[in-house]
């Protein structure tokens with residue numbers, strides 16, 4: 690009980706900081722430095738994954754090659770990009786409805802995403818980073834929304850190409866990440882910044 694209260698107050702702080710991040714205007718008001726830092730790391734991974742995804746979707750609009758790419762290379766690419774960050778930084782993706790069990794959320798990840806879902810239902814959701822403090826580390830959460838291109842592999846099952854479906858089922862027999870529609874929250878991409886040891 691107490692723990693969840695602490696967490697929620699942290700989410701509130703996070704929302705505050707994030708709203709400041711949002712209000713960063715072209716006239717030069719800055720995002721809090723760590724949000725900016727985290728978002729920068731998140732963009733590095735996002736660009737790498739999405740760039741490849743787009744490339745393969747363009748080559749093969751059925752989504753089959755892209756599905757192979759995600760299944761075979763998303764983990765490796767995530768590791769490679771993480772190796773480029775400073776030692777106290779890690780970036781990962783997670784979701785409530787999972788495809789890859791290795792991307793499972795921890796209790797904090799879950800709370801943050803549940804809070805986002807709740808805000809979406811209430812109509813108060815804003816697509817902006819949320820900052821949460823966890824055991825002295827800061828986590829910057831960026832929500833990942835479902836876009837049209839995502840539906841080829843995360844949309845309603847009956848609309849997914851049978852070959853793509855087969856590929857996904859082969860790699861992820863426990864897949865829960867289908868049935869989404871455009872604008873849903875698919876998951877989050879998270880930068881965790883641990884305090885540097887002095």
Ligand code: HEC
Nearest residue numbers: 755756759760763782784787788789792839842866875876
């Ligand atoms: C071509 C098929 C394909 C498309 C298109 C696709 N994904 Fe995925 N997605 C996958 C596969 C396969 C995985 C599991 C491998 C991995 O990334 O770890 C996955 C995993 C994820 C994960 C990690 C959490 C989990 O469930 O394992 C997120 C978040 C995600 N996708 C979001 C998106 C978003 C947002 C889009 C659209 C911009 C998208 N995906 C488009 C196939 C796809």
